[in-house]
Amino acid sequence: MSTKFTKMNSQGNDFIIIDLAQEKFTEDQDAIKKICSRDAVGCDQLLLINTIDPKRVTCKIYNNDGTSASQCGNGMRAIMLYLNKKFSITESIINVCELEYKTEVIDKNRISVELGQPSFAENSLPQDDIFTSELEIVNVGNTHVIVSKKIDEKDRNSIADALDAGFRTSHYGEVNLTFLLNLKDFIKDPTITLKAKVKEKGAGWTKSCGTGATAAAAYILRYNYHKSSKYPIKVEQEGGVLEVHHDNSGSLKLVGPSELEYDGVWDG
Known part of the structure; x- marks a missing residue:
């Protein structure tokens, strides 16, 4: 099965983005570890998003060892840039683990994500x-x-x-x-x-x-x-x-x- 992806990078923290609104990907640990391996495409985290509505995106985050993650600040900013490039929007809400995060392209070098109160x-x-x-x-x-x-x-x-x-x-x-x-x-x-x-x-x-x-x-x-x-x-x-x-x-x-x-x- 062939799957289209986009490789993103936030200051060396690198990601693979797959849009499940357009592509299919088997979400099992072996498949995740395989695509994330540095012997393959390679990344720190795999970001599986759904852009049915690009202004309200859902996201699942997987680490390169196949485990899931509940947040990734650099990944959220990478997704916002992806949405900007693919859909020409400058703001979006990204839902991760039922929590919503507002993201924005401020300018070409500044992309933000609101992470709330610690x-x-x-x-x-x-x-x-x-x-x-x-x-x-x-x-x-x-x-x-x-x-x-x-x-x-x-x-x-x-x-x-x-x-x-x-x-x-x-x-x-x-x-x-x-x-x-x-x-x-x-x-x-x-x-x-x-x-x-x-x-x-x-x-x-x-x-x-x-x-x-x-x-x-x-x-x-x-x-x-x-x-x-x-x-x-x-x-x-x-x-x-x-x-x-x-x-x-x-x-x-x-x-x-x-x-x-x-x-x-x-x-x-």
């Missing part, structure tokens, strides 16, 4: 985790564990593995891990760019993670390290800088670039 877990960290006092759990449509303690790059994999093991045996299961790399410098001068590195659930270390950037900004705002709603929090990852805008209600909007790489056909 929520924080209180006093519910796994008891045996390392440096528990320097972890924070935040939900921005999916769950991120913020690691505020600065971890040397050489130790980051082993720390991430230890955290993964701890959370897998808790009621959270596997989670996204967001490491803040320069928090102390940012606290001293919140006009600088906050640096982060994210290990995504089901996808591993990625060059950019939209919800990771949003979760990092939520952490910053919770502890009042950034006080002005006039200016966005800028979060830098390997793939580039994303902006997280916030208002007085605490609602967060992720803004950044995306690109359409190419259209293709999958004969899986």
